Amino acid sequence: MGFTATSLASLSATPPLATFNMARISSAWPAMTVGNHVAIHTLGPRTRFLAELMAGDHDVRFDGEHWHPGPHGLPILEGVTAWMLGAVVEVHPIEESAVIVVAIEDGGLGPEDEALLYHERQYRKPGEMV
Amino acid sequence: MGFTATSLASLSATPPLATFNMARISSAWPAMTVGNHVAIHTLGPRTRFLAELMAGDHDVRFDGEHWHPGPHGLPILEGVTAWMLGAVVEVHPIEESAVIVVAIEDGGLGPEDEALLYHERQYRKPGEMV
Numbered sequence: 001m002g003f004t005a006t007s008l009a010s011l012s013a014t015p016p017l018a019t020f021n022m023a024r025i026s027s028a029w030p031a032m033t034v035g036n037h038v039a040i041h042t043l044g045p046r047t048r049f050l051a052e053l054m055a056g057d058h059d060v061r062f063d064g065e066h067w068h069p070g071p072h073g074l075p076i077l078e079g080v081t082a083w084m085l086g087a088v089v090e091v092h093p094i095e096e097s098a099v100i101v102v103a104i105e106d107g108g109l110g111p112e113d114e115a116l117l118y119h120e121r122q123y124r125k126p127g128e129m130v
Numbered sequence: 131m132g133f134t135a136t137s138l139a140s141l142s143a144t145p146p147l148a149t150f151n152m153a154r155i156s157s158a159w160p161a162m163t164v165g166n167h168v169a170i171h172t173l174g175p176r177t178r179f180l181a182e183l184m185a186g187d188h189d190v191r192f193d194g195e196h197w198h199p200g201p202h203g204l205p206i207l208e209g210v211t212a213w214m215l216g217a218v219v220e221v222h223p224i225e226e227s228a229v230i231v232v233a234i235e236d237g238g239l240g241p242e243d244e245a246l247l248y249h250e251r252q253y254r255k256p257g258e259m260v
Contacts, residue, residue: 007139011151012227019229021141021149045260092222092229097142099149099222099229119245119256126249127257130175 004055016104039074044113134185146234169204174243
């Protein structure tokens with residue numbers, strides 16, 4: 001299972017910790033238990049289709065050749081700029097949502113690409129310096 | 131007191147909840163107690179100097195005419211694209227950092243501006259669609 005998170009926030013550098021938020025109605029929510037592992041991917045303009053795929057029909061998110069099995073049997077998406085393996089260390093449900101804290105245990109880099117932004121319901125890349 | 135957060139993440143739309151992460155070494159950390167209120171500001175390229183000011187020497191962050199007192203006596207920064215009043219509803223310390231969950235209670239819009247990004251240690255604005 002998988003889903004498109006609109007933000008992944010750094011929480012700590014030492015040890016490496018990050019957070020993301022999700023709706024508990026997500027098909028991926030049952031996997032968010034302490035000790036479980038998750039694969040986190042950062043996308044670029046060239047893998048925008050993965051952002052759309054992982055936000056679409058959850059029955060077909062892993063139909064195809066766009067991933068391969070990685071550590072703990074987790075799916076690693078092809079062509080992403082980076083992937084990280086995280087262990088779920090805290091889960092904080094609140095209302096119909098939850099904050100997930102993960103400890104980053106491993107990771108790797110893929111082909112270089114620009115960053116992928118989602119701003120005002122449109123995918124963009126970073127623009128000029130200000 | 132104030133600080134520059136590198137990310138504010140939406141947690142829930144109904145009720146409106148958001149999260150941000152911070153280092154517990156921050157001078158603003160002692161204010162992060164449940165029930166306290168915080169003012170959150172979104173910045174644009176025209177208020178980039180506020181991002182730098184609130185990330186600089188904490189003794190001078192409120193020296194000047196760049197803010198006025200708002201609800202609960204909280205400082206509202208001038209010229210920001212939006213401000214929100216949040217009540218701290220959860221604080222989750224982990225290692226030397228913490229996740230802060232806020233319930234958004236009020237807010238207002240300022241002058242229009244583009245979004246301000248911080249990407250690879252540079253301030254940027256959103257670029258072309260991909």
